[in-house]
Amino acid sequence: MKIMTCPLNGPRPVSEFFYWGELRPMPNPATASDDAWADYVFNRNGAPGLKKEWWCHTPSNTWFIAERDTEKDVVLKTYFYEGDQ
Amino acid sequence: MSTNLAVSPVADIATLPDPAAQKAAVANLGIADQSLTPRHGCKGPGAAAWLESFGLPIPPQPNSWLPVDGGGLIARLGFTEFLVEGPATLIARLASTPRSAGVYPVLRQDVALLLGGARLDELLRQTCNVNFRPLDLAARPVVLTSMVGVGVTVIPELRNGQPAVRIWGDGSYGHYLWETLLDIAVELGGGAVAPHSFN
Numbered sequence: 001m002k003i004m005t006c007p008l009n010g011p012r013p014v015s016e017f018f019y020w021g022e023l024r025p026m027p028n029p030a031t032a033s034d035d036a037w038a039d040y041v042f043n044r045n046g047a048p049g050l051k052k053e054w055w056c057h058t059p060s061n062t063w064f065i066a067e068r069d070t071e072k073d074v075v076l077k078t079y080f081y082e083g084d085q
Numbered sequence: 086m087s088t089n090l091a092v093s094p095v096a097d098i099a100t101l102p103d104p105a106a107q108k109a110a111v112a113n114l115g116i117a118d119q120s121l122t123p124r125h126g127c128k129g130p131g132a133a134a135w136l137e138s139f140g141l142p143i144p145p146q147p148n149s150w151l152p153v154d155g156g157g158l159i160a161r162l163g164f165t166e167f168l169v170e171g172p173a174t175l176i177a178r179l180a181s182t183p184r185s186a187g188v189y190p191v192l193r194q195d196v197a198l199l200l201g202g203a204r205l206d207e208l209l210r211q212t213c214n215v216n217f218r219p220l221d222l223a224a225r226p227v228v229l230t231s232m233v234g235v236g237v238t239v240i241p242e243l244r245n246g247q248p249a250v251r252i253w254g255d256g257s258y259g260h261y262l263w264e265t266l267l268d269i270a271v272e273l274g275g276g277a278v279a280p281h282s283f284n
Binding site for chain 2 (some may be wrong): 062
């Protein structure tokens with residue numbers, strides 16, 4: 001059983017969680033080039049490696065960030081989103 | 086906003102056996118329907134202060150609960166969401182009083198169950214991924230987890246020296262949750278009981 005640690009509820013089986021995609025900073029739509037905006041809207045990075053991703057603990061609806069190594073399938077750490085940094 | 090249920094989500098299937106059978110069942114594992122207990126839910130950055138203005142105690146830690154004067158409880162679900170169960174007059178006052186800024190209603194039409202007995206842990210091990218045994222009941226923990234695939238809020242406690250849990254879940258899963266837990270309870274020598282059987 002894979003275990004993920006919710007920053008609020010603690011370690012739980014991954015079946016209690018929902019994946020919502022990679023954390024991707026949005027370019028400013030007013031100033032971004034068409035290519036940069038199209039890249040943001042349409043393209044996703046599927047290459048394995050270190051990723052920051054949105055996850056949700058569904059029984060409590062707790063949203064947080066998980067840093068995962070998708071090549072080794074390892075969760076490195078989880079924490080609450082604190083805005084763009 | 087009225088959130089009280091007129092009929093329990095499991096009213097048509099939560100039938101009770103005779104009192105002697107209930108007494109025998111509750112020693113092993115009793116399961117009782119408490120869905121009609123008045124309750125109120127709210128959340129938001131202003132929720133704690135708003136509830137405090139009614140004289141309610143606010144659990145300082147996320148995922149913990151405190152008793153309410155006159156019977157009942159207030160549970161803090163995460164950081165800014167609260168579930169209040171208590172006297173009908175209190176719940177009616179919460180439901181009818183205009184909310185402050187930053188307070189949002191949460192519809193609570195739960196299936197609410199009470200399970201307890203000597204073999205409770207065997208049921209929990211079959212249905213849930215959380216190990217309740219190491220929890221410090223004196224800290225009044227609230228556990229939000231998944232039980233037989235249904236998102237539930239659970240409060241573990243002791244009733245007459247026996248382990249017990251109070252469970253709240255989405256009312257639309259009421260039939261499934263009741264039937265599944267009752268099946269397991271019967272296998273463990275328990276069954277459906279009235280809530281006062283635990284007193």
